[in-house]
Amino acid sequence: MPESDIALQKYDALRERADAEYAAWRNPERPRIDIAMDTSSLANGARATGIAIHRVISERNAAVDMGQVHGYGMQWIHPSVQITFPNGETVLYGPVRPEDAGRIVDEATGTWGAAADIRIGMITGTHEGVPSIRDHEFFSLEPRERRLMRNLGLTDPDNLLHYIARDGYRATARMLGRHLSEEAVRNQLNDAGLTGRGG
Secondary structure (H helix, E strand, C coil): CCHHHHHHHHHHHHHHHHHHHHHHHHCCCCCEEEEECCHHHHHCCHHHHHHHHHHHHHHHCCCCEEEEECCCCCHHHCCCEEEECCCCCEEEECCCCHHHHHHHHHHHCCCCCCCHHHEEEEEECCECCECEHHHCHHHCCCCCCCCCCCCCCCCCCCCHHHHHHCCCCHHHHHHHHHCCCHHHHHHHHHHHCCCCCCC
8 A cells, every 4th residue: 555545544544533523522412611712812811701600610510511712813802702502503702701600601501691792693503693703794804714714713722633623634644645855845835825814
């Protein structure tokens, strides 16, 4: 078997494991509250908000899990929080302060509307009366499909398998399997017309 096939086979095996884990994370068994833990969220009090939410969950013995995500790129709403429900719907809220913790837990446990005033929109799924996050004016100048920042808000930044499940490292696996020289890799990147954040 050619070495190029071996590299891709190893990647595909890892991808299969990553897909299963990511699917379970995207459709949790019970609601999950994720705190955005990027630099701007931390600077705006995400740790204090997370501690407050964790405390409310513990005090109520609520059937809710907690996690973390990247921010969604909307720094002025930090600290931001998102709730992912077992059906895969994910709702973004912000700014969420420690004093909002009880209302966020209420929303996660079924009291829809408890935090309506800080609800920004749906990241995934649909819910009557709640717009898609992509319809927010912030995204009016952004392409409908994110490329560079497409994983923001959709993965746990500490979980490499989430990145792999969203096609991370696929190109690297192909490149390693082809045994390309450094110059050939550079040429392929240049020929592909890759662009950075500025276009």
